[in-house]
Amino acid sequence: MSRLDVTTSVPVFTRPLRSTCRGVPASEAPPLSSAASLVGQQVGHFRLLRELGRGSLGVVLLAEHALIQKRVAIQVLHAHVTQDPARVARFLQAARTLTLIQDAHIVSLYDLGMRDGRPFLIMEYLEGQSLAAFAKGPLAPALVVDLLTQVCDALGAAHAHGIAHGSLNPTSIFLVPDAKGRQHVKLLDFGIAGLLPPSEGAADSPVAADLFAVGVLGALLVTGRLPSRGHAAEEPLHGHAWEVPPLPSDLRSALSRVLLKAMARRPVDRYASAAGLRDALHASVALDGGAAPPESLGLERLPGWYALRGPPGVAPASR
Known part of the structure; x- marks a missing residue:
């Protein structure tokens, strides 16, 4: 928190x-x-x-x-x-x-x-770093999918207990590297939304706002536009403080479609649940020709993209 x-x-x-x-x-x-x-x-x-x-x-x-x-x-x-x-x-x-x-x-x-x-x-x-500190440039699509599916798993579990995160941002996503170098996601700041003033433009339902935030996060990660520090990094991703960048023209088409649907202007046009978004992200890997196995994510550099290393040293909706 x-x-x-x-x-x-x-x-x-x-x-x-x-x-x-x-x-x-x-x-x-x-x-x-x-x-x-x-x-x-x-x-x-x-x-x-x-x-x-x-x-x-x-x-x-x-x-x-x-x-x-x-x-x-x-x-x-x-x-x-x-x-x-x-x-x-x-x-x-x-x-x-x-x-x-x-x-x-x-x-x-x-x-x-x-x-x-x-x-x-x-x-x-625990030892690790925030996603804001980790993402120093555009991340490889395979790594983005791996991180986002972990976020969706966390949100789905929370939504099943009637809890929305409500303030998803780069500082509330924490990465802990495992023994193989894969970045293990931990979500922080549950309950923060109840302490802060409502975000401008955050009129969606809490679950819809969480899922929209995942789409914005994906767009920022693949474009390298994620702020690394300061007030901007703490702004909820579903608020108007964020300007969603255009997706790269060379981004694999299936992943592009998933992110664009997640960020649809009307909540009814987005994914209905975290599980639905997670499944779509997984499916995009196969449709786009596969991706690196999970154990290699976070350790390799792909042409045109950065796959950054870890630190040297923290009632479910229907689909």
Whole structure:
């Protein structure tokens, strides 16, 4: 759920580990005054080591379990964000619901608590980078399809639980390289949409807006027009802040058709579900003559396209 633009050692959520991350009683938690005052203090079983980063909504700190030395990340919302109780309630409800979603591409909480009216979240700590930091130029179509299908898997799992992401952007998609170099997608920032003002022009249904955002993301990735940092990278992809670039004339036709349908002006003309969009993306690979196997994605350079390396060192709709 963090809006951080850092390239390594950033936190993400994964499946809950209740046996190692218990609830933190309010009596054991120090006042959440500032990141600087928290470093070195104990929150439940965790000792806060250092600040990892901060964004418009909160600060994230690295913490270590005192007994088993397991490292986690603890996120604390900024005080000014919590002034509206309704916004805090929506944020906490989204966090609770995330624990119900079992998907390899969706962040999930270890635990959460409240102190001084400010929520804090206990999350898994992983190394990787945001898509905004990863995409330094046009990506190979095979890599784009691989990344987008993982995003669709995550969105489909969330939509099945009645949750839309609502704020999909290059900083909310996190990439963790596996042992073979493939970029494993993790979605961050679920619940952010409930904390931020509505995006201009975001009149679509939440599911339709999510799927439109995937199409915009694909167009930006194949053209190399993805902003790498700053406010633009945090703008929801379904808002009017984004200017969708024309697709390259040499882009494989089946993938072009899929992206254009995903970005259709009328929601009724788009894909009806994340699963439908995912299947169309997969089908485009065969129609366009095949693609590199998943284990090679992220490691090769194709003529005219960049397939970038990973970091050196975070009720379903019908089709």
